[in-house]
Amino acid sequence: xxxxxxxxxxxxxxxxxxxxxxxxxxxxxxxxxxxxxxxxxxxxxxxxxxxxxxxxxxxxxxxxxxxxxxxxxxxxxxxxxxxxxxxxxxxxxxxxxxxxxxxxxxxxxxxxxxxxxxxxxxxxxxxxxxxxxxxxxxxxxxxxxxxxxxxxxxxxxxxxxxxxxxxxxxxxxxxxxxxxxxxxxxxxxxxxxxxxxxxxxxxxxxxxxxxxxxxxxxxxxxxxxxxxxxxxxxxxxxxxxxxxxxxxxxxxxxxxxxxx
Amino acid sequence: xxxxxxxxxxxxxxxxxxxxxxxxxxxxxxxxxxxxxxxxxxxxxxxxxxxxxxxxxxxxxxxxxxxxxxxxxxxxxxxxxxxxxxxxxxxxxxxxxxxxxxxxxxxxxxxxxxxxxxxxxxxxxxxxxxxxxxxxxxxxxxxxxxxxxxxxxxxxxxxxxxxxxxxxxxxxxxxxxxxxxxxxxxxxxxxxxxxxxxxxxxxxxxxxxxxxxxxxxxxxxxxxxxxxxxxxxxxxxxxxxxxxxxxxxxxxxxxxxxxxxxxxxxxxxxxxxxxxxxxxxxxxxxxxxxxxxxxxxxxxxxxxxxxxxxxxxxxxxxxxxxxxxxxxxxxxxxxxxxxxxxxxxxxxxxxxxxxxxxxxxxxxxxxxxxxxxxxxxxxxxxxxxxxxxxxxxxxxxxxxxxxxxxxxxxxxxxxxxxxxxxxxxxxxxxxxxxxxxxxxxxxxxxxxxxxxxxxxxxxxxxxxxxxxxxxxxxxxxxxxxxxxxxxxxxxxxxxxxxxxxxxxxxxxxx
Numbered sequence: 001x002x003x004x005x006x007x008x009x010x011x012x013x014x015x016x017x018x019x020x021x022x023x024x025x026x027x028x029x030x031x032x033x034x035x036x037x038x039x040x041x042x043x044x045x046x047x048x049x050x051x052x053x054x055x056x057x058x059x060x061x062x063x064x065x066x067x068x069x070x071x072x073x074x075x076x077x078x079x080x081x082x083x084x085x086x087x088x089x090x091x092x093x094x095x096x097x098x099x100x101x102x103x104x105x106x107x108x109x110x111x112x113x114x115x116x117x118x119x120x121x122x123x124x125x126x127x128x129x130x131x132x133x134x135x136x137x138x139x140x141x142x143x144x145x146x147x148x149x150x151x152x153x154x155x156x157x158x159x160x161x162x163x164x165x166x167x168x169x170x171x172x173x174x175x176x177x178x179x180x181x182x183x184x185x186x187x188x189x190x191x192x193x194x195x196x197x198x199x200x201x202x203x204x205x206x207x208x209x210x211x212x213x214x215x216x217x218x219x220x221x222x223x224x225x226x227x228x229x230x231x232x233x234x235x236x237x238x239x240x241x242x243x244x245x246x247x248x249x250x251x252x253x254x255x256x257x258x259x260x
Numbered sequence: 261x262x263x264x265x266x267x268x269x270x271x272x273x274x275x276x277x278x279x280x281x282x283x284x285x286x287x288x289x290x291x292x293x294x295x296x297x298x299x300x301x302x303x304x305x306x307x308x309x310x311x312x313x314x315x316x317x318x319x320x321x322x323x324x325x326x327x328x329x330x331x332x333x334x335x336x337x338x339x340x341x342x343x344x345x346x347x348x349x350x351x352x353x354x355x356x357x358x359x360x361x362x363x364x365x366x367x368x369x370x371x372x373x374x375x376x377x378x379x380x381x382x383x384x385x386x387x388x389x390x391x392x393x394x395x396x397x398x399x400x401x402x403x404x405x406x407x408x409x410x411x412x413x414x415x416x417x418x419x420x421x422x423x424x425x426x427x428x429x430x431x432x433x434x435x436x437x438x439x440x441x442x443x444x445x446x447x448x449x450x451x452x453x454x455x456x457x458x459x460x461x462x463x464x465x466x467x468x469x470x471x472x473x474x475x476x477x478x479x480x481x482x483x484x485x486x487x488x489x490x491x492x493x494x495x496x497x498x499x500x501x502x503x504x505x506x507x508x509x510x511x512x513x514x515x516x517x518x519x520x521x522x523x524x525x526x527x528x529x530x531x532x533x534x535x536x537x538x539x540x541x542x543x544x545x546x547x548x549x550x551x552x553x554x555x556x557x558x559x560x561x562x563x564x565x566x567x568x569x570x571x572x573x574x575x576x577x578x579x580x581x582x583x584x585x586x587x588x589x590x591x592x593x594x595x596x597x598x599x600x601x602x603x604x605x606x607x608x609x610x611x612x613x614x615x616x617x618x619x620x621x622x623x624x625x626x627x628x629x630x631x632x633x634x635x636x637x638x639x640x641x642x643x644x645x646x647x648x649x650x651x652x653x654x655x656x657x658x659x660x661x662x663x664x665x666x667x668x669x670x671x672x673x674x675x676x677x678x679x680x681x682x683x684x685x686x687x688x689x690x691x692x693x694x695x696x697x698x699x700x701x702x703x704x705x706x707x708x709x710x711x712x713x714x715x716x717x718x719x720x721x722x723x724x725x726x727x728x729x730x731x732x733x734x735x736x737x738x739x740x741x742x743x744x745x746x747x748x749x750x751x752x753x754x755x756x757x758x759x760x761x762x763x764x765x766x767x768x769x770x
Contacts, residue, residue: 058385060384080387081387081389081392084384084385084386085386085387089382091381091382091385093377094382095379095381096379096382098401099476108386109386112386
């Protein structure tokens with residue numbers, strides 16, 4: 001159940017590379033350990049390989065070389081669908097099924113697992129993401145963007161996965177909704193004991209939500225530090241350039257306030 | 261009763277046959293194109309080949325597509341040692357199925373390609389198997405677009421099914437072809453109205469299903485589907501009732517053939533047989549229909565079999581020719597030639613009497629000289645027939661232009677001056693009635709065309725059947741046949757082929 005505390009699994013990458021036909025290298029020999037229960041942000045500019053790295057965990061992308069493990073088990077073992085049912089997945093374009101009600105969307109993972117009586121679970125999941133239970137009967141196109149992504153989060157958490165993968169989850173939302181939903185996801189992470197890996201190009205979001213920030217550039221991880229360490233300038237040149245943007249914005253806002 | 265209501269009484273059995281044929285073609289089309297659409301959506305290479313093939317099939321005129329299946333099935337049947345019917349239901353089903361493929365396939369592929377990639381990513385991310393993704397996500401999302409394709413396919417199939425008449429499959433086209441040929445517009449109208457009504461009704465029901473799917477109303481979907489299924493069951497019902505043995509009488513697509521088919525039918529009915537008519541068969545397929553048993557009896561013409569089926573170029577005396585054809589048909593296919601009816605329906609070149617006199621043309625030799633300034637109007641097949649080749653071998657005729665018409669319109673063209681010479685038929689009542697001059701054939705290029713009565717191999721030894729039909733042998737003089745033909749072909753006070761047959765029977769005391 002969403003309310004029960006689950007110790008999220010650990011995730012590891014061992015010399016993982018993704019090379020496309022034609023020679024483009026999206027992920028270049030990445031090795032990495034992510035502890036169970038961590039909230040990790042993968043930050044980088046477009047084309048840095050952060051989404052590719054994330055999607056190799058639930059096999060939406062298959063590595064050219066190397067091994068991805070969850071709690072020590074190679075994700076390549078067994079059928080992909082069985083792996084994916086144990087992993088929550090939320091992405092920028094949401095992908096709610098337009099022919100199903102909100103309730104049916106949230107319950108789809110339960111239905112795939114063969115469960116029949118899902119109404120109570122759906123109600124609890126809508127509560128979890130702060131949506132009225134009456135929304136269960138609505139069609140997705142009757143919802144705002146923020147409400148839809150809340151449904152996306154509820155759908156991802158329905159089968160109580162220990163691992164939550166977020167691929168630019170708030171990228172298409174307005175700043176207020178974005179902030180609310182980010183805070184909500186962080187709270188759910190705490191409450192459910194998840195291991196959460198979030199891809200974002202927004203360094204401020206990463207710094208505020210995550211325990212650990214990985215900066216990617218040209219398929220490699222160029223910085224791996226806590227938000228505090230990054231802010232302290234310990235992340236190297238690429239990370240510094242990314243941190244500089246929100247820092248400069250914050251400084252300008254403060255100057256405006258002070259000047260007022 | 262009005263002629264239209266009278267014609268409508270012939271509709272129900274043809275409507276049932278029409279519906280079954282179209283439904284079977286649509287079902288087969290769905291069974292082929294749905295998996296193909298799914299495969300195509302996954303592999304662009306497959307999509308190119310499949311859509312290319314379906315489009316190609318669509319560019320073939322439907323009449324030609326139907327006709328092409330006849331030699332194709334004959335060939336396949338020959339490969340497997342016989343047993344595959346080349347006429348009737350099977351070729352019609354296959355041709356119509358090819359027609360149904362494109363709209364279903366194209367809408368299926370377009371619909372699948374148009375699904376939001378995010379939805380597919382979500383389905384994969386949630387852990388759906390390929391089958392679950394198809395069933396739970398792709399199928400419901402593509403259904404409205406697909407149903408639009410199914411509707412198009414249904415309307416096309418029902419429309420094109422009227423053409424299956426030409427390969428010996430009963431359909432509403434029987435009424436349209438017979439009506440066009442005999443200028444019985446009530447019959448044409450009955451066929452067209454019924455076919456259009458069927459198409460509209462099916463389209464409306466499929467439309468209900470389409471909207472039911474789009475608006476998630478299960479009741480509407482099941483209700484409309486139930487009406488469709490009930491319609492098909494009602495059409496199937498007569499097939500479930502065992503029937504008395506039936507003699508199927510074939511006819512080609514002109515008045516004389518319709519009349520003679522009825523004369524044969526009346527005699528058989530009086531002898532206690534149930535009869536069915538398979539009318540409007542193409543000249544090229546009808547002998548095949550008889551030898552394969554799709555029809556039991558029909559009237560052909562000696563010269564037609566002589567030049568087309570037997571590929572002979574000599575022109576012996578008429579009785580010798582009939583005897584030789586009888587030997588040939590018995591030897592090669594077991595078809596029995598019961599006898600000649602007594603008249604000839606030969607290909608003849610005819611001109612308006614006044615024009616022929618003014619130009620001094622009485623024979624084909626005279627025509628050679630005048631032809632470069634004249635236009636030939638022919639029936640639809642004459643220019644491709646060996647008779648025309650034989651005429652050209654014997655007489656170096658070069659016309660200024662040639663146009664092909666359906667027989668009725670060919671006479672109109674001659675009357676209006678659009679054609680100067682036509683390929684007429686010697687038993688045609690219009691020759692005498694319209695004062696046409698038939699040109700003589702001094703070099704005997706055109707063989708004899710005695711009307712001959714032929715029986716299918718499985719009826720060849722049926723003494724009762726032979727006894728019922730033998731009285732027709734040698735009994736029909738050409739003058740009587742011309743008059744009967746003219747009753748049907750004339751422009752005013754037209755008589756139905758049925759009526760003309762009764763008139764002929766009374767006139768000859770049959």
